[in-house]
Amino acid sequence: MTTAASRTTEVGPLLRGWRERRRVSQLELALRADSSARHISFIETGRSRPSEEMVLRLAQHLDVPVRERNSLLLAAGYAPKYTETPLADPAMTGLREGIDRLLVGYEPYPALVVNGVYDVVAANRGIGMLLEGVADHLLTPPLNAMRITLHPEGLAPRIRNLREWRAHLLAQMERQIALVRSRELRAVYEEVAGYPTPPGGEPMKAGPEFAPHPYFALPMQIEHDGHVLSFVSSISTFNTPMDVTVAELAIETFLPADPATVEFLRSLTL
Numbered sequence: 001m002t003t004a005a006s007r008t009t010e011v012g013p014l015l016r017g018w019r020e021r022r023r024v025s026q027l028e029l030a031l032r033a034d035s036s037a038r039h040i041s042f043i044e045t046g047r048s049r050p051s052e053e054m055v056l057r058l059a060q061h062l063d064v065p066v067r068e069r070n071s072l073l074l075a076a077g078y079a080p081k082y083t084e085t086p087l088a089d090p091a092m093t094g095l096r097e098g099i100d101r102l103l104v105g106y107e108p109y110p111a112l113v114v115n116g117v118y119d120v121v122a123a124n125r126g127i128g129m130l131l132e133g134v135a136d137h138l139l140t141p142p143l144n145a146m147r148i149t150l151h152p153e154g155l156a157p158r159i160r161n162l163r164e165w166r167a168h169l170l171a172q173m174e175r176q177i178a179l180v181r182s183r184e185l186r187a188v189y190e191e192v193a194g195y196p197t198p199p200g201g202e203p204m205k206a207g208p209e210f211a212p213h214p215y216f217a218l219p220m221q222i223e224h225d226g227h228v229l230s231f232v233s234s235i236s237t238f239n240t241p242m243d244v245t246v247a248e249l250a251i252e253t254f255l256p257a258d259p260a261t262v263e264f265l266r267s268l269t270l
Contacts, residue, residue, distance in 0.1 A: 011076040066247035084244035116248035230257035
């Protein structure tokens with residue numbers, strides 16, 4: 001049996017795994033992909049070799065990450081379709097410049113860009129402000145946003161509602177691990193989930209100088225320069241990415257969650 005032939009027998013179980021992970025029946029997938037449940041069954045059992053177009057169509061309807069779509073194509077005996085271009089490559093100049101303009105434009109509010117394992121690839125001065133007092137070893141490249149946030153020598157001791165914010169971040173990582181097969185991401189999760197929770201983490205509340213404020217989403221409340229700043233985060237990704245690197249980038253922006261935080265950040269620009 002040739003190598004190509006042995007690879008084609010692997011794509012069926014992989015597709016079945018993604019279908020089951022998404023909790024989609026063969027019939028439902030067939031209807032989405034304009035195929036038949038019998039054909040889907042034949043593909044999953046190795047009785048039929050899917051075309052390159054069918055592999056991509058099924059991957060699209062199963063919301064398979066771009067990196068894993070390349071793996072499906074290889075398993076079916078086809079060449080990968082999606083490139084993985086380093087962010088420093090000249091071909092990425094337009095993307096880097098666009099990201100930099102976005103981050104600068106968001107100042108003085110904090111914003112950063114992370115890759116698929118939460119390594120920081122870009123950040124603005126608002127993030128730099130929050131990193132004051134973080135241990136040097138956590139600021140040695142590659143900086144990892146989850147490690148910096150939850151490490152006892154990172155931001156964790158200054159996060160007033162650490163218990164709630166930590167639970168939110170770990171749940172976010174758990175959802176991602178369930179959607180993508182990433183050993184690197186799981187390793188980061190296991191590391192940060194094992195960090196001890198520093199004493200002094202308090203239930204969510206405003207600082208003593210602030211009046212109670214009704215939050216519209218779970219904020220991160222962090223002590224800084226004698227103040228308690230409150231932020232809610234928003235995460236954006238690129239639509240219809242055609243490159244693995246771009247597909248795994250996420251832009252996280254931190255929106256002030258109360259008037260006191262807005263006032264403090266604006267004072268920094270005066």
